Amino acid sequence: MAVAHTPLPGRIEIAHERRLPLATAHIARFEIAEACERVMLETEVFRLDMSLTPRPAAVRARYRDHWTAHRFEPIGGVYLLPPGQALQVRCVPSVTTSLVCQLRAEQISEQVGEEIEWSDRQRAQTLTGGSPQVRPLLRRLLAELREPGLAHEAMIELVTAQLALEVGRFAAQGANTAAAGGLAPWRLRLIDERLAEGGGTPSLSELAGLCNMSVRQLVRAFRESRGCTIGEHIARGRAELAKTRLQGDESIKAIARALGFATPSSFTYAFRRATGLTPRAYRGSIGSARAD
Template identity: 45%
Template sequence: MGRAFAEMSIDAEIRVPLATAQLVRFDVFGPAAGVLPEGEDYRIDLSLTPRPSNARGCYHTHWNPHRFERLGKVYVLPPHETMQARSDGASSQTSILCHVKPDAMPEELLWNDRRLEASLDVRDSNVRALLLRLAHETRHPGFASKVLVELLVAQLGIELARYCERINDVPPNSGGLSTWRLRLIDERLREVRDAPTLTELAELCKLSVRQLTRGFRASRGCSIGSYVASSRIDHAKHMLLRDESVKAVSYSLGFSSPSSFCYAFRRATGVTPREFRQRIPTQQGLAGGSSLGGIRLDS
C-alpha cells in the first residue's frame, strides 16, 4: 500500500506474563485501508475517543472481500486471524489495547462466522468496564499494579468466553434482524441527540414495533430498550471524557434534567458522572489541545 493504515504511538504500558496492556494513539491522515496481521495473542481494543469516520472491518479469509462490518467501541481480533480495516477521513484516536495470550482464556474459543461478526462490535458492559479499569491502571499504576492487571485480564477472559457462549445461544434462523437493519439502528444510536422511540426505529427498519422488538432480542440477546439505554450511557462517558459539563451532557442526550441524567448514569455504572471523570484520565485543566501524560482526547 502507498502509506501505512495508521501511525501508532504507545503512551503507557504494563506487561504481565499473560498480557500486555497499552494506552495507544492512532493518527490516521485521511481515508485509509490496511490489514491487521495475525498474531499468537488476542488483540482487544477499546476506543477511549471516537474511532475514525465509518471505521469497519472484514475477515477476508472467511467472508466475501466486499463484506465490511462496523467496528464498535470494542473489537476483538482472535489469534491467527487477519482483518482488513477501512475508515473515511483523518482522525487522532486513543485506545486501550490489550494483547492477551490464549492461556488467559478459561477455554479455547471457536470462532465461527457469527462469532467473528460479533467480535467487531463487542457490546458487553462487563468487558467494557474491565477494559476501562485496565486503561486507568495502565495510565496510573499503583501498589501491586501488575497483580491487579493479571486479575483483570483473568476476568476479561471469562467475560469474553461468556459473551461467545451467549452468541451460540441464539440459533442462526431464530428470526433475528438482518445485518442492514441492525446497522441502521446502530447508526441512529451514534447520533448524539434524544434517544429514539420504538416507533422511530421501527419505521427506520420498515417493520412493526412488535417485529422490531422480537427480532432485535433474537439478534442481540437483549431488549432494544436496554440497548438504547446502554448506548446513551456510552455517549455520556465519551462526552465526560472530553470535559463537557454534566448539564451539557444531560441536555445533549435528551434527559429532562441533569439530576435525571445523574440518576440514570449511576444506576448503569455504579458511580456518579463526577466520580467517573475523576477515575478516568481526561483533558481537565489542559489548554491548547496538549496531552495529559500522552493521552490526547481531542479528535
C-alpha cells in the first residue's frame, strides 16, 4: 500500500499487524524526538488512526493544497486521511500509540460508484474521524488484534469490511451535499486572505461586505462550511500566527500589538483559551524542546 510521508524524527514500532484483502491493520508506537512538521499523503488507501494514548493537544494539521497557510486545526482521537489529500501535520516531542487501519481506496471507490469530491467541511470532519460509526468499529478491531477469539480472521475481515462501508458512505456525502448552504470557495479564500493580513480583527460587517452578502447570511454559511463560528476560526488563526511569532525574539507585548490585541493581558487570555498555555509558557516549551 503506497504512501508518500515525509520522514518522522524518531522511531515507529509496529505490532499485531494483519494483512487482509481489503485492508491492513496494526498497532503502532510513535516516538517523536523533536518538534517538526511533516506531510502525510496516502496514494492508494484511506488511513484511519485511533489514538490509544492521549494525543498531544498541540498537534495540529491542515490540508496543504486546500487550506491557507495559517489554518491548522486540532486532530481528534480518531482521524481519517483520504488518498490524494496531502495533510501537513505539526508534531511535538511525544510517545503515543495508535491503531492504524488502511482501507483500499479502490474498494471504497467502487462502493461510492462515482468520483469522490471532498467539501471543505468534510475535510475538517476527517480530523475527527468522519463518520461517528467508525470509532466503535475500530474498538472492535483493536480487541480482535489484542485478544484473538473464535474465527479471528473472519471477524477481522468482517469489521474491516464494515469500516470500508462507513468510510464509503461518508465519502459519498461529498457528491450529495458538498457546499450545500455553505460559502463558495472563492468567498472562503477572500476571508482567509483578509485574516492572514494580520492587524486588527475584521468585523462581521467588513467580511460580509467582502463576500457581497449580509452578516446573517455570512454567519450561517460560514458555520455550514467550516463547522465553527467565524470568531472561533479567527481565534484559531491568530493562535497559530502567535505561535510562529513566539518562536522568535519579539516581546509578548509587541506580538499582542501586531495581532491586534488591545493589551498583552487580552492576548494572554485568548492564547491560553486556544492552546491551554500562556504565551510565556508556550515560548518556554519551545526552548525546552530545542535544548533537548
